[in-house]
Amino acid sequence: MNYLALLKNMNDEQYLAYLKDHLKDRHLLDENRNLSLANSSEQDFLELFFLEKLFPQDKKFSLHTVKAYRSDAKTLLTFLTDHSLSFRDIGFPEVKAYNKFIKEKYAAKSAIRKLEFFRRLLNFGYETQFYKAHLSTWISKPVSKKGHYIIEETRHEEAQTRIQVRELNQRDAEFLISFFPRIVKATRNREQLEKRNLLIGYLLYTTGLRASELLSLNWGSFRYNRKGFLFADVIGKGKKPRSIPIREETKEILFNYRSTIGESVEINIDDTSPLFFALYNKNEPLLNKKRLTYPTLYKIVKEAVHMAGKNLKVTPHWFRHTFVTLLLENDVPLAVVKDWAAIRIFPLLIYT
Incomplete structure (x- = not known):
């Protein structure tokens, strides 16, 4: 079910009723009626992450931002698929391996953005009990100078590391x-x-x-x-x-x-x-x-x-x-x- 498309057409009363019924039926509320994804499906985890953290209803996003989020999600999904991993399998080794992969493959600008996406996803997982540990603490982003850069054209499989400063001192x-x-x-x-x-x-x-x-x-x-x-x-x-x-x-x-x-x-x-x-x-x-x-x-x-x-x-x-x-x-x-x-x-x- 596409939560994003569905909730856009609801008024406040319908939205509250939907959340109550949907989350209760899928056992996504704990004894304190807080969101809990400890036993949720990965689909529920991902859709709620996008709904609550990336695309909340009260904010508007440019096409550039939407495209960037989709690209970051695709990069993570591809990595997990290539290594026969699920989101539930992510732990300390997987965080460090993905961190290393991103820093080696992408220029600092893109790497920082993709690792920030990963950090937010892990934090959401910890906040909702999908993950039992605070895994995002093991992420280390590359250092990027203040300024503007051109990422030169490279082949798809090559790391985007060649950059040229587009500014003057x-x-x-x-x-x-x-x-x-x-x-x-x-x-x-x-x-x-x-x-x-x-x-x-x-x-x-x-x-x-x-x-x-x-x-x-x-x-x-x-x-x-x-x-x-x-x-x-x-x-x-x-x-x-x-x-x-x-x-x-x-x-x-x-x-x-x-x-x-x-x-x-x-x-x-x-x-x-x-x-x-x-x-x-x-x-x-x-x-x-x-x-x-x-x-x-x-x-x-x-x-x-x-x-x-x-x-x-x-x-x-x-x-x-x-x-x-x-x-x-x-x-x-x-x-x-x-x-x-x-x-x-x-x-x-x-x-x-």
């Missing part, structure tokens, strides 16, 4: 940004282009904006809060709004850019004109405000990278990773990092 990031203005070759509007490119670099580095968020900025996206600090309001993934503080050095470059292109530096939240627009080589270039495109932004970063002699794989998104990692390394609270960058954060892991 502070020195390299600031050195690279210094080349953003230097790539300008045009003579007309040269100063405006240089100021524009410098601002692009600083906003990428000091705000953690996604490329799409950066390109969608208007002059009206900026505002002062009650304490007089400048913020940028953006609409991120899933159309979720958030506000990002603008550092003083970036603010200075922002106003300098506005002055150079002949625009007002007075904050006007009703101004929907694009912050970044193409500066055409025409007699009246600033009258044609066509919003800057991603290919142009990508080209700016790539040309700066090439001129600076840095890693040619660097893209605009690397600055977002750099921003998040620098915040964490400077002990900025996780909740603050999450709000500013609009990311999902797990212990020592960051998902964009």
